[in-house]
Amino acid sequence: MGALAVGYFLAYVPFAGLTRALSTDLLPGIDDEVGGLTLLPAAAIGVLAGTAGFLCATGWWRSIGLREVRGQRRRMPGRAMIVAGTAMAVIIGTTILNFTFVAVSILFMLLLMRAGTLCLAPLVDLVRKRRIRTHAWVGLVLSLTAIAVALGGVDAYGLTLGAVLSLAAYLLGYVVRFQVMSVVAKTGDDAVDRRYFAEEQLTAAAAVVVTCGLFAVIGAGPEMRALREGFTEFLVTPEAFLGVMIGLLYSALYVFGTLIYLDPREYTWAVPVNRAASVLSTAVASYALAWLFGAELPAPQTLAAAGIVLLAIAALNYPQLRALVVLRRPLPPRRLVVFVCEGNTGRSPSAAALLRSELARLPGGADGIFATSAGVAVRSPGAPMAPAAAAALEELGVRVHPHGSQQLTRELCARASLILCMTSGQRDAVLALAPEAAAKTFRLDPHADLPIPERDSPAAWASFAVRVRELVRDRLAELPGLQGAPSPA
Secondary structure: OHHHHHHHHHHHHHHHHHHHHHHOOOOOOOOOOOOHHHHHHHHHHHHHHHHHHHHHHHOHHHHOOEEEEOOEEEEOOOHHHHHHHHHHHHHHHHHHHOOOOOOOOHHHHHHHHHHHHHHHHHHHHHHOOOOOOHHHHHHHHHHHHHHHHHHOOOOOOOOOHHHHHHHHHHHHHHHHHHHHHHHHOOOOOHHHHHHHHHHHHHHHHHHHHHHHHHHHHHOOHHHHHHHHHHHOOHHHOHHHHHHHHHHHHHHHHHHHHHHHHOOOOOHHHHHHHHHHHHHHHHHHHHHHHHHHHOOOOOOHHHHHHHHHHHHHHHHHOHHHHHHHHHOOOOOOOOEEEEEEEOOOOOHHHHHHHHHHHHHHHOOOOOOOEEEEEEEOOOOOOOOOOOHHHHHHHHHOOOOOOOOOOOEOOHHHHHHOOEEEEOOHHHHHHHHHHOHHHHHHEEEOOOOOOOOOOOOOOHHHHHHHHHHHHHHHHHHHHHOOOOOOOOOOO
């Protein structure tokens, strides 16, 4: 998590500085300020290019789910992810706009954006009935205090109607995004979270460009004419390259920021981590603009707020600091339980969902223990969970996340603390792939194989789910320390 926060900070410094410099006529050789709506199309193109580049470079595009489209299986986002991606597109557009409103303090807009998301965090956690730990509350209060202090350095508190509407749309986008993310991701399962990330990012990047293009084509009113100018005259100016760079930097911000939010810990912890990094980066960007281009130095309150942010960061990392400084030992490592079957569309994802459900029922949860699943013979990577298996889980009151089948890899075996297979044959396949995993690879049922239930039989899958729930509960005593491994029957 520390690396993600640092990455967010390093991406935000040039993003904030370049956006402010371009929209306030600070850059040498650029005589006119660039309006936010004129800048938005070039930035949207940059976001789309950065998104496509990241998904291709990492191979995460393979995490996008397979769905039936006119009789053919294609990779495309699901309906929930289209909603989340659209909300993210609103966030992207309004974030860029909020740097560019004329006669509105950029610092004031930034602080309102941060304060709004910080206040949303515990509300979403309470609605989702997610436990909020004490150090997360402390970090949240300190982050809000830093923003309150920084508000004292604002030289103008006026907001135009456009700025108010943009801010409201920005916060509404986060409300929708956090709600969808809570339902379909934020599980600690890398495969589930990667799928959310890829589908949301693809939808958001495309939606920003398409929406801007539609409004530009309409062209009615000064705002839409500014968008049309952004797609036409502005794209052939030297400033257009800087606009695309802003979009590329935002796509980097999006990577780090989203991965922070996808951490399975509560939003009351994750949002302050994100916002604290942005407060520090804005302070650094302001001083950089003053040093490079003679912009006005930030108010002393900005430095004071940065100091409080450092206290907030310390509070948010209290468990790690206590373990290292007071207890003189590191925190226990993340423990990953991998369930394995053949095609990873029924048995193993059902077992992973059941384990997550059981862990959530424990008093205080089971921090640091996560579950995922994979198959030893996956024919269609990204295939969804079998409908009969999902229906059986729902009958037991288990939340079913969007699933995409994945092939078991040696790297996943290496990361696993415990590998539980449905059959002895699958255990043999795991050991053929990763012989070094023998000491942590077992059958889920030590006494018998768990064959595939009768195809499309609701009764057979319901019986299977009940049986697997009993087996998972039997394993819970072994999970906290993952010691005393079961018999490798």
